[in-house]
Amino acid sequence: MPAGYDDCLTARAALRLAANVSLLFADRPLLQRVAAAAAAGFTAVECQFPYEAPAAAWAAELRRHGVRLVLHNLPAGDWAAGERGIACHPDRVAEFRAGIARALDYATTLAVPQLNVIAGVVPPGVARGVALATLVDNLRVAAEACAAAGIGLRLEPINSLDIPGFLVDTVDVALEVLRRVDHPALQLQFDVYHVARMGGDPVALWRRHHAVVGHVQWADAPGRHEPLTGAIDFAALADAMCETGWTGWIGAEYLPADAASGGTERGLGWIERLGLHRAADPGRAGAGEGCKR
Numbered sequence: 001m002p003a004g005y006d007d008c009l010t011a012r013a014a015l016r017l018a019a020n021v022s023l024l025f026a027d028r029p030l031l032q033r034v035a036a037a038a039a040a041g042f043t044a045v046e047c048q049f050p051y052e053a054p055a056a057a058w059a060a061e062l063r064r065h066g067v068r069l070v071l072h073n074l075p076a077g078d079w080a081a082g083e084r085g086i087a088c089h090p091d092r093v094a095e096f097r098a099g100i101a102r103a104l105d106y107a108t109t110l111a112v113p114q115l116n117v118i119a120g121v122v123p124p125g126v127a128r129g130v131a132l133a134t135l136v137d138n139l140r141v142a143a144e145a146c147a148a149a150g151i152g153l154r155l156e157p158i159n160s161l162d163i164p165g166f167l168v169d170t171v172d173v174a175l176e177v178l179r180r181v182d183h184p185a186l187q188l189q190f191d192v193y194h195v196a197r198m199g200g201d202p203v204a205l206w207r208r209h210h211a212v213v214g215h216v217q218w219a220d221a222p223g224r225h226e227p228l229t230g231a232i233d234f235a236a237l238a239d240a241m242c243e244t245g246w247t248g249w250i251g252a253e254y255l256p257a258d259a260a261s262g263g264t265e266r267g268l269g270w271i272e273r274l275g276l277h278r279a280a281d282p283g284r285a286g287a288g289e290g291c292k293r
């Protein structure tokens with residue numbers, strides 16, 4: 001007998017969510033967002049850049065609230081000044097490589113299982129091929145250092161509508177880089193929002209490439225708000241993830257539609273509407289079960 005709607009919900013319940021505390025709960029200082037995520041029911045968080053607080057302060061806060069930090073980025077240049085990654089910048093190689101050590105210091109202290117690299121915008125006057133070669137060399141070094149620490153490395157395509165000139169703006173470009181680096185520690189960060197903004201079909205691309213995905217993030221498109229506020233079919237995507245046996249993390253990385261105080265909490269209803277859970281509990285039944293609608 002084919003599985004029905006209830007079976008889909010059972011399978012989806014095994015998907016593991018992490019709250020991205022760079023975008024969620026953003027009406028309070030960064031470290032206090034761990035408590036806010038825990039109060040909202042999350043047991044895992046991710047953070048774009050944890051570096052404004054010492055790793056020891058993060059460790060204390062995570063321990064206090066029983067929360068895991070499951071991903072953060074390598075340093076990516078001067079974000080506040082508008083930089084969006086330096087990994088493809090030929091004149092910033094020393095800075096990128098110093099950032100590997102800094103990120104690994106946080107990740108090892110905080111038992112973070114994976115780090116993400118922001119490739120960057122092709123700098124003016126630099127040929128695209130040179131930027132790509134720089135990125136590949138930097139990723140080889142980063143992947144080797146991460147592997148030695150037992151940590152995974154991720155490369156995230158980011159749409160070039162929001163960040164014009166971003167080098168790795170599609171899954172295809174990211175896959176080309178992965179092939180050239182050819183290191184088992186390096187996998188794709190599949191951010192559903194960026195995929196959709198570049199015109200990709202998230203469900204089709206997931207089915208084609210899930211085997212090389214190490215981390216998922218999502219927001220709806222085009223507004224980058226909560227799932228179920230835009231055009232992406234999150235139910236179909238969640239079911240595709242279940243069918244393909246996805247057991248990794250899904251970072252809820254979106255701009256709450258109601259950004260005013262309490263906006264994050266008020267907007268979390270999509271989790272239950274999709275049959276997901278805020279607390280990550282790998283013991284829940286259903287992981288990897290087939291689900292045909």
Ligand SMILES: O=C(O)C(=O)[C@@H](O)CO
Pocket residue numbers: 048073118156158191194217253
């Ligand atoms: O923008 C995203 O998407 C991210 O995941 C960030 O970490 C980088 O901007």
Ligand SMILES: [Mg+2]
Pocket residue numbers: 156191217253
């Ligand atoms: Mg992302």
